[in-house]
Amino acid sequence: MSAPSHTTSYYAASANDKALRPALNEHINADVCIIGAGYTGMSSALHLAEQGFKVVVLEGSRIGFGASGRNGGQIVHSYSRDIDFIEKHYGKDTGREMGKMAFEGGKIIRRFVEQYNINCDLKNGGIFAACNTKQLQDMQDKKALWEAHGHTQLEMLSADSIQQYIGSGRYEGGLLDKSGGHFHPLNLVLGEAAAVESLGGVIYENSEVTNVEEGTKAKIHTRNGSVTADFVIVAGNAYLGGLIPKLEQKAMPCGTQVITTAPLTAAQQKELLPQDNCVEDCNYLLDYFRLSGDGRLIYGGGVTYGAREPDKIESLIVPNMLKTFPQLKGVKVDYAWTGNFLLTLMRLPQFGRIGSNIYYAQGYSGHGVTSSHLAGKVLSDAIKGQAERYDVFASLPQYPFPGGRTFRIPYTAMGAWYYTLRDKLGI
Incomplete structure (x- = not known):
């Protein structure tokens, strides 16, 4: 099987790091297994690794293969639906709490770039x-x-x-x-990946997840290996495919x-x-x-x-x-x-949990650069037991089309x- 490659973009041609991480070919354990090495996955992994969690990231193709490595590279605040829409449809309390978080994603990006010396033309x-x-x-x-x-x-x-x-x-x-x-979006996510690895996190590329087995400890299967983990974060977004049918419908x-x-x-x-x-x-x-x-x-x-x-x-x-x-x-x-x-459907991100320990965030509806970085912080806090902000997002209704x-x-x-x-x- 040939090694996966990025799309033929300017970003891929000018990437700082073109090295391919190995595929998962064994059965391992982790505190948290993250599916998808884009912004949501890397932000989650980095926030968790900073807190001492043993983190494994599984990427079906390459780090930043999806929207995280292809987007316009702009820091745009808030959500695809702005705070006034949220207040009108979901109440002033929800609007106020989401308003408190609406400008945080950009600050997270800037912290990562400065703290980990990420060269991404910011x-x-x-x-x-x-x-x-x-x-x-x-x-x-x-x-x-x-x-x-x-x-x-x-x-x-x-x-x-x-x-x-x-x-x-x-x-x-x-x-x-x-x-x-x-900024250069692919170099940002590659720099975040290097930061995760510097803190002991492990990232596997060319390791498409074939099945997620629910349980007190979840088991995440790839073609040639598996990860048994206390928690899972599903961060495949538009590139998740049919892995989690419940999410695909939304x-x-x-x-x-x-x-x-x-x-x-x-x-x-x-x-x-x-x-x-x-x-x-x-x-x-x-x-x-x-x-x-x-x-x-x-x-x-x-x-x-x-x-x-x-x-x-x-x-x-x-x-x-x-x-x-x-x-x-x-x-x-x-x-x-x-x-x-x-x-x-409502152009607002969808946060949720399947069972007791499989978390997800998806559907940023064109505002993913900052919202995904915020999502990583919110999900990592929820796994650490601080779920108040996660609960605000998870309370938003998730309608099928x-x-x-x-x-x-x-x-x-x-x-x-x-x-x-x-x-x-x-x-």
Whole structure:
């Protein structure tokens, strides 16, 4: 059997660590077995290893193979549904408690990078760019909402002032989050993996889990080995497959596409993003972009429901890039790839437990970079017996998509079409 490999992305080509960890070929014991070596898995493993737990991580492919190694690399706070939505639908107490955690994921990332000297091109500053006046008003409301929950590093940008940050005439203004930022996502998770290993944790790649056997001590089986553990954390998210059918019914994989240009000149970089901030627009099916550490433009967007592989990623993304930056016409695209994220019906993450000792977190619905790092802290605290914050997430209802597997894709695509039309009309 050939060794697994990453997708053909810019991130994989520029990864700091290309070494393949061994596969699990024996029967071992651990305090905690984590399924999946992405952000949720690595954050959980690192928080637990810091507390002295014996941790084993099983990855079916490579560390960061899924969304954690393919995403736009942006620190974007809160959840896919913001705190006001949570308050309205689940009560002020739940909204208040989730609001306390809404800005923690980014702080966890920064702590990991600083404490473990992770080289991932971390830079400060992120912008929500408004394409119309309604979206600009929404950003005013977001600023007030976040400030009410203690997040104050925010500044409104007018149509004129946003030109100091984005060399495009596309935007009516926006919201600058000075505590946002961007980084090389695969190098972040690889650095976190190295930190786990430095604390005694063990990571096995090419070790797809075939069965999870419930019990007072759970037994997690791979093709050629097993782990017997007091606790399990299921962190496969959109790449879990059918391992846990109960989880598969609650969420739907969706694909997003990313391209990376050839290196730009210093003058081009200064023209496009003068302050080197990352950007995402405010559309329902949003575009996001930033400069890489070596001066390329990374531009992503689009959604394929059901995680279908697009025939030609460039044909989906390049027109959007040129709409934002027409001055890049003719620029060479060096890399193009797709990756899956996991969408839930309510667009809120799903935390829960199967039996007494199998925990899971999934379905960040496009806000996984920070939410997954928070999830690792919350899950590790629950395993240590401090479950108050875990209980807040676990109390959120987890609905299956209507129509089951057959109709959830067309239903969701119809909803996306409706919101895209609203974006275009500015209503």
